[in-house]
Amino acid sequence: MDDPAHRWPVSYPKTSQNRATLLGPPNRPPETRGWGHPEGSRILRFAGCHVSPSPGEWARSQVLQAVARDYPSQDAAAVMSILDLYGSDASEPGRVRVQLAILTLSHGDLEELRKLVAHAKRDYRDVLYWTELAQEVRDPIGGRFFEAMLVPALTPARLALLKETVPEVTRVAVFWTRGYPPHRAQLVALEAKAQELHLTLRPITVARAVDLGSAFVTMRREQGDSLIILTSMMLQFHLRELADGALRGQVPAISELPEFPRVRGLMSYGPSVAAMRRRADASAENLVRRLEHEELMDVAAGRPLEPELVINLGTARALGITVPPSVLLRAAEVIQ
Template sequence: MNRRDAIMALFAIGAAAVPVTSNAQALVAGRGGRVARVGVLITSLGEARAYLSATVAGLRERGWVQGKNLVLDVRSPETNVDLYPKSSAELVAARPDVILATTYLAVLAVTDETESIPVVFAAISDPVKTGLVRSLSRPGGQLTGVAFGGAPLVSKRLEILKDAFPRMARLAVLYDVDRQGEAGLAQLREAAQQLGIVLLPLGASRPEEIERAFAEMRRSAADAVLVPASIRFFFERRRIVALAARYRLPAIYEHHLTADEGGLMAYGPDFVAGFRRVAHHIDRILRGARPGDLPIEEAMRYELVVNLRTARAAGFQLSPRFIGRADRVIE
């Protein structure tokens, strides 16, 4: 997505976006008061429109209004995560007051470019274990934000799958080898051992590797598959859902959108609420706080979504008791 497209997309979410240029700043400043510049590095504005809209709304509640005292500069590689370094370099060169980086790979790209500009993150699983910060209470350095889940959340998905399919004995885990994919496997192995389940970890990142991983699941007689959080897998979700259907493998995912689009079930955080909350961190930084002094917050609300249409099409029998656990059922 180029800069003009990003700006037009922000108009579509109800925000009068202004590009970061000296003329734009003069226009806003002419109305009186300080102009805050917030950079945004987002993987796909089209996919995350509702999330960015929530952040904009949260900033508005705190007195930061586009076209008055706030300028957003949005950059996106549009699902091609290999272009993160280019998008990040462009964003840092514009010298915003703070940058919102929406994924783990976005954070790495920004921190590779600058050590001085504060960075607020969202949609990051376990920032301590992945080495981004020292601790949640005192992250230190240039980073703060909202963490979504982590290793305990992956183990919770294992428990949900076992509850749905009590006879499950062999569980495939499709993890992203190019990300922090193995970060939660140690705790997952421990949880699996306690439940008497054999784990079959299969690493992948490229489409052809995902295809091979599912073929290996069949050869290994996997009973189900768990897909941990990964921005690559998020953009490959339709492929993964189709492969799970082809091999008739029950699958659980992080993002509710995957269940909406045909995945059997998903358990994960309320992303809209999390992205709205990052406005708090951005506001504090714009008012002079140091990011390293701002505690990282953890998502508070999690949602289990079950797609009964997918279950019926595959012939999976889910008990009424299990269906009753769901926060939302797709019929």
């Protein structure tokens, strides 16, 4: 996050308070926090004999299996070379656990892998924390910061923008999380806008990351021809999977987060990165004021929200969509 060239979601948390919520004090060995160690030992068959692998061999095999799962075989050597940069220094703890976390977050993207390894070398706890959030572990403090950065009021405008970009859409799927309070209000606002635009909404619940595959199956079964993704703490770590699923299904999709079109989603419309950071800073200041019993700030006050439209024209071409000039002229960023 220190490098502005990094393209991770702007909302990746990195405060020590948030990490402590999930991981415990940093001086505890990483093997005793979060994931823990698998129990028991696996028995390998070798030359007709049962051989118990050493703990180091077993751990290494987990990394190799994850690489084989997420990356093409021709990239395996390069992936391992990059991964092994973490742990090359004796001061870098939890080598296997951190490497597995990096693989989980990289989603088969070599460039993302390099960035995550570089960040882990600066502070491995951030990478472990992000992985816990991606696996649906809730963090009340981080969740409040995240929600402070978003602007649910723009959700109906995203629906209108999607309709303007692809006028032929009629049945819009909405990926939302039933237990996430901000989403209910957004659904109500979307229903009103859908009636105005003569569209049919198909809300589809995505409570866990493992639900994404079945959500796309449901969308196809219900003949959804477009998609709106309501942002949540968990879904922000799966934007690439969402973009890939929409592209495979030949469905135009829009998100609030500008990272979405950067990972091959069609478009995003939401507050600028600068505005999101200002709102997060104000939310952090309010947390301190609350603890000190001082008057709270208005997070939404101050400079305007500066909503920005980001469009991926490569994805539009792959979907057979010609983006209208009226939409292109409003784009703050166009990805070719």
